[in-house]
Amino acid sequence: MHQECIYCSRDERLEKLMIEIMELSVSTLYLFKEQTYFGRCLIALNEHQREIFHLSEATRSLLMADMAKVAGAIEKAFLPDKINYGSYGDTMPHVHFHIVPKYKDMEMWGQPFEINPNRVYFTDEQYQGMIEKLIKYLA
Numbered sequence: 001m002h003q004e005c006i007y008c009s010r011d012e013r014l015e016k017l018m019i020e021i022m023e024l025s026v027s028t029l030y031l032f033k034e035q036t037y038f039g040r041c042l043i044a045l046n047e048h049q050r051e052i053f054h055l056s057e058a059t060r061s062l063l064m065a066d067m068a069k070v071a072g073a074i075e076k077a078f079l080p081d082k083i084n085y086g087s088y089g090d091t092m093p094h095v096h097f098h099i100v101p102k103y104k105d106m107e108m109w110g111q112p113f114e115i116n117p118n119r120v121y122f123t124d125e126q127y128q129g130m131i132e133k134l135i136k137y138l139a
Helices: 013-015 057-078 124-138
Strands: 018-023 027-032 041-045 084-085 096-102
Touching: 013 018, 013 041, 018 124, 027 057, 041 057, 057 084, 057 096, 057 124
Parallel strands: none
Antiparallel strands: 018 027, 027 041, 041 096, 084 096
């Protein structure tokens, strides 16, 4: 565990940005609080690793299975036209993937998504409704 890493420490820095939904096989699923891209989630590897190529083949396969499972749930729950994926880490070097639903008539269609557009936030009740929909399709 690396204290400076928000995914390892799971402290208020992480809670400010996202809501933990559940642990998967080798990652944890979060709902992004900023919802310009309705249904945007993130999975973060449960162990601290900086690069995907540092993972064992088994862990890498399970991580990809986690990502596919979440993307499938997002598709069923929110009906996006496409799902984009992003893996960054210049300032947060911990293996994680943004899973970003995109809609033809919405923000940034046909372009890469913005990481932190900081425009759309919901109530706790709205987030809870989204989480319940996701969990329904993750079961």
